Amino acid sequence: MTIRYPRPLSPGDAIGVTAPSSGVAAPLHARLHHAVDVVRAKGYDVRLGETPTGRGIVSAPADVRAAELTAMLTDPAVRAVVPPWGGELATDLLGRLDWDALGADPTWLVGYSDVSTVQLPLTLRTGVATLHGQNLMDTPYDVPDGLLGWWEVAAAAQQGEALVQRSPRRFRASGWDDWEQHPDASTWTLDTAGAWRRLDGGDPAAPVDVSGRLIGGCLETVSLLAGTPYGDVARFAAEHAPEGLVVYLDVLEWGAFEVARALWAMRHAGWFDAANAVLVSRTHAPDADGLTQDDAVRDALGDLGIPLLADVECGHVPPYLALVNGALARVQHGREESVITQRLVP
Template sequence: MTIRYPRPLRPGDAVGVTAPSAGVAPRLQGRLRHAADVVRAKGFEVRVGETATTDGVVAGPAAVRAAELTAMLTDPAVRAVVPPWGGELAIDLLARLDWDALAADPTWLVGFSDVSTVQLPLTLRTGVATLHGQNLMDTPYDVPDGLLGWWDVAAAPVGAEVVQRSPRRYRSSGWDDYENEPEVSTWTLDTEGSWRRLDCTHPDAPVDVTGRLFGGCVETVSFLAGTPYGDVPRFAAEHGPEGLVVSLDVCEWGATDVARALWAMRHAGWFDAANAVLVSRTHAPDVEGFTQHDAVRDALGGLGVPVLADVECGHVPPYLALVNGALARVQHGPEESVITQRLAP
């Protein structure tokens, strides 16, 4: 079987905004409106669903969220769906979605964090590519040199190559104040930092590997391991004869929780076909001398493949735009770190 890519995003297309997990509280909706205006300024129509402005742990009952997400993903005029951000409980949608209907005329599903709880099953179950990149609330930020916005990658045709390079700088602090500065558009990348190999003694030991890319947020997608929504061995057999590149985002769990989650994913076969594993930079806490890097080494260090940490694929800005299903080449060394994605069937 082959990977299927949504039609490239074009000016005049509609972008849907729905909340499969958490909506936006009233005090932060100025940012939501501004982010929608930024997307409009790029030449797209924006359709904001009711769930996007519904406050609470979840943006309404699961049936309502599932229906609005389905309506947008199956509307032929909507060519990308970009939730405001993630949340906690997108997992309650999975049994309510008609996966065949969502795959019939694929639309780009864009975002990260809890959005990946829906993105990843869509790719694993149907072979439809999804886009792990900025959420809507991140869209107004200037994209650093070397990286691309989700709108750039979603516009690429099948067969195109998309190249991104680590800027080797990141933001050391937390989130901006969207309530008082809803139009903030610049990330302060105030700290130097590059990708780092954890599977060997030299952090810049060269890497040059290729494989089908997939991934998501550890705190959410680890619960899919061993279920029909996280059948990575099947995906590898059907879509990844070249092997896989696994991209993982660690958001907030302590190091021991992360180690347990990675072991669960390993026991479920998530890394059996891996040619490399990418793990995000994170501000999540260490635990009594057991670091986040230790957690990754403990679970994945013995795989016998390159394991790269501090990659821009998590909750620490800036963000790579990564296509679940793309054929990815990962190169790393002392001078630069590059990921090239080919939108290959």
């Protein structure tokens, strides 16, 4: 089997907005509609579903969310689905989705956080690429030099075009903008220096240069899929990735002990058997007494003999790389720069 990619976005295509996890509360509706306007200004027809303005822990009952997501992903006119953001309980959709139907005519599913709870199984079960990148509410922000917006990646050609992204080696440590007071906020202030770091015990100055198929998501959600029909990374590697994998993980809020246990569970389920490298996000998650976040990664993965890179822009700390699950990626890291090059090849 090979990876299948949605066709590239073109001006006039429809973009669906649905909330498979949490909706947007009324005080932030102005931000939601501003983000929709930004996407329209890029030349796309935006179709806003009923769920994005739903209230509560989830935007609507699971059957309603599953139906709206399915309708958008299977509508031939909708070429990308971009939820407003993540949430907590998208996992309740997994048994309600017809995966064969979702994979029949590939459509871009874009986002991160709890959206990866659906993205990962879609790629693993169907071989359809999904796009871990800025969610809708982040779309109005200017993309820092060296990175790509989700709309740029989704519009790329599929026959080997190199999608190159370079770490800005700066990040935002000052928290989130107040979207209620400033719904049109559009500039990330990258106020702190920070480069990728090696955790694997290799010479910190020695260059890393590895390749493989990208696969990953938010650790707090996708780790709970390990060992289930929705998180069979070992099978995906055997069927789709003879080149091996580059596994990326977004650590949001779990403490170091929880991270270590999750990584061990994933390792027991074969997640890293075919890994050529593991990328771990920059995080504000807490250390534990006697175990740091770095220690947690080393404890579970340190003896794999592969590069382990930390502080990668694949998490909840801005800015964000746009990473395609299933894409063939080359990861290069050295003293002067850190680069990911993706090719959307079968």
